Amino acid sequence: MGTTTAERPATTSPAPEPERRARKRFRWTTATSYTVLSVLALVYVLPFLVQLANSFKTDAAATADPLDLVPSPVTTGSYVQLFTGLPFGLAATNSVVVALSVTAGRVFFSSLAGYALARLRFRGSSLVMAAFLAVIAVPPVVLLIPKFLVLNQLGIYNSYAGLIIPLMADAAGVFIMRNFFASIPTSVEEAAKLDGAGAFRTFWSVVLPMARPAVITITILSFQASWNELSHFIVASNSPDLITLTKLVAQLASGGQGQSNQYPLKLAAALLMTVPVAVLFFAFQKKIMSTAEGAVKE
């Protein structure tokens, strides 16, 4: 996990063929594959361009010419309405608070537990491991109803705690961290231990800094997951003060009969809520590309 030889080809020599034939064939296949790939890329990218363009159109223009990539007239009406007519600012603030808290919690708790499971010897560790493994198999959707019951029972229904704490439960993160810690050499910690440092100190100031790649992985995964979460927020609160972006946009989209389609408004909302994860994606693009790779390779 985490070792990235990704971009480096293992063997470089191409098949030994007469050079001329090779070049000719190469050209032909390249042209085809570039064409096919470009069309495919267009299919993947165009929807987002259409979204961007239409969010700056009027309702009528968006309905009439959805494919027109240059809005005319250009209007920022949708964006203005998001912040004046809808609680978009509140929802965005809540989403940020929730996603950051969940991410911080997951990173801290998962790396603590992952480290313990990889390095510390204690009676029952295999039992703990089995517990984590077992809950990974539980599909989140099955938990919709009972999560609401638990939150209620704990008295944290309709509170930030109710939105945040349950999402911190992350068995997968524990495994990612455990596997990472298992893959790095023990010598440094051994030295720290001989120095007489306690387990937590060793973990915090020696081990965790070495785990940066894995921590970044979990950070990205956690932020993306909690930012994009919907069902938990639906069952964890009904207070308008605790609305999050996913909930707001979903309700906006499914919104009532008797209103016009408001496509530009909905598209603008969906676009804005994608911005943070998109930024995260572009900032850590290299890392993300190797995150998945690392997961496979371990």
Add this chain to the structure above:
Amino acid sequence: MSRTRTRSLAVAASLASATLLLSACGGSGFDDAPAAGGTGSGSAGTGQLQVLIGSSGQAETAAVTEAVSAWSQESGTQATVTAASDLAQELSQGFAAQTPPDVFYVSADLFNSYAASGALEPYGDQLSNADDFYPVLKEAFTRDGQLYCAPKDFSTLALVINTDLWAQAGLTDADVPTTWDQLRTVAQRLTANGVTGLSTSAEYSRLGAFMAEAGGGLVTDGEATADSQQNVEALQYVQSLMADGSYAFAADLGAGWGGEAFGTGKAAMTIEGNWLVGAMASDYPDVQYRVVELPAGPAGKGTLTFTNCWGIAADSQNKEAAVALVEDLTSSDQQLAFARGFGVMPSLQSAAQPFSQEFPAQAAFLAGADYATAVPNAEGVSDVITDLNSQLEGLEGGDPQAVLQRTQTNLEAALQSSGS
């Protein structure tokens, strides 16, 4: 990183987990769970009322908020109005948490389910104006002989005509249809140039009007009568209009509901209720239209009526004030104000006269009150209607008899298990 800092982090971590486990074992029950703000928060002892409404839009929210705050000033009891984004879900979460809003909208189809669970306070006998409500509306909110909640207002279905398209097709006032045959004729005349004569959404709450006009209905005297010959006749009539090409479901015209198909000029006529008036004013202010009574079918005139009531939670800490608020909100004056605000009709018979004076254009809706039938709302029936709706979407090429037979079976099962 200093040593003390790291240690305190470790302590914090263990504390956090201990707290979680403790609170799990301690099982602080549902009862004493304090909700942090918002619609769910019952207002124990403070004398404050939470009002949760399922609003049709800005106009309704504003009108209700205004009415409630006026009452607050007068009575000295604070009250907050919140518009739910998903009323049913928010209410059921509130009931389970035992922190429901004090006063809230209850739709007729969910009424029996709420009442059966004990979530609703039956306060009908405390209302001074109880006798003034239309009987058909009171019936919808009566269970075991008890009136649970006050009908908030009501709407009926009527035929809505785009007058410009009407004139273009060479039709005059004399052509306004009063029978099914005439409806067929005008719908055909209006179908041209990409305009469909008549469009509604594909659901029982529109097509049910045809059933009523044919003398049918889903439930008669507590018995399931979905597969009656009258209902078959009604659906076959609709099918024949579709075969003519003069009737299409809104979805098939690319519209979300009949009003959108009508407002965008894709259909020249639609069958909708009072709410259409508000939607037309805000979304399609340029479309000229008039509202007439639905044409009579083989069994005479018929239409459907829809209503909500003001529910009061059994778990409310402040029922007395809640009843006082509801009494104020259902008073004749207040209901007329709501009619001005968002186009509903007062649920009080005594308010009919002033209403028709103030809104002559809506006379057809009000006239429907005399012969309207309510949508059946015994427990479990709303699921049957949902299922019927899913069948009606395929009506054009479907078999009405089979559709109604299926509904009959489901309806019998539902009525049997609800024991009514």
Add this chain to the structure above:
Amino acid sequence: MAALTTPSAAAPPTPRRRSGQARRREAGAGWLFTAPALALVLLFIALPVLMALWVSITDWRGRGSPFEPGVPVVGLDNYRQLLAGGGLPTQDLGTALRNNLWYVLLVVPTQTVVALLLATAVNDRLLRGRGFFRTAFYFPSVTSSVAITVLFLFLFGASGAVNQVLGWLGVNGPNWFADPDGVLHLLFGVVGVDTAPALLAGHGLLGVSWWDWLAGPSVAMSALIIMAVFTTSGTFMLLFLAALQNIAGEVSEAATMDGANAWQRFVFVTVPMLRPTLFTVLTLGLVGTWQVFDQIYTLGNQGGPAKTTVTPAFLSYTTSFTNGQWGQGAAIAFILFAIIIVLTLVQRAVLRER
């Protein structure tokens, strides 16, 4: 992610000479370190499962706590009513399972194949703009299902972008999200079979006739299927990409020896080597596609048109949170749970054998 299914166990190091005290301290730290994560998981995953199991054998109507003495316990009645009752609950569950089954059957293979092909394409060392292509294909995966559903609602509108493009090609596109017709029924209609043969109409499973099981996904569901492939193929492309780079050396060696052409190399050398990744992708796909909820909620038409986009997850939600039939809703959730577990085990057995 694959790491989860195949935990590699580098055993904890065996320290030299440990005093009893040091061992005790280490054990204490071990429990202390795992406690928060364990508590969270037990409290918000394990405990809820048990609570739901309880609710599924009661007829709790959603007022107050389901653990109060007055709540009627009905045993397996909820399950019986859903699986063998034959009434509306059975029909609804049957319809939801039918819808979701077609979704799974179409999404899982398609996204796997698309992801593999994309990965192979962007793995080409000689490809210019590799970074761009990878980014383009992966980007839809980072967006939330809510945002992407909003976008697809717009693209697949009656006179939306997709239908305009189809219009250029001379095709009259359907009103996607409002069209309840089953795709297979439409195809049968093309060859002249548009009413059910008596044999198929008269019998069925879970209150849904065989003819209706064979309807295929509705046009509306098809739009969701396209959306699922669009959003997930990027994620799985990354998994395949990583695996491809791992085996790059071996593949070209094999190819050099055989003189096989590119396609043969791909089918007979590359794909077999990718089996572990294939397994991961199929498992993740299978588990994910049985849990469709966000999209249906965002569509906002309650699983319409004509119930053809209702999924078991969504049905469980509405049964509980809208209709107040909490016992039945919880039972649906457990039936779904069982399906996911069984299918995962079956798939595991099938792929392991070869």
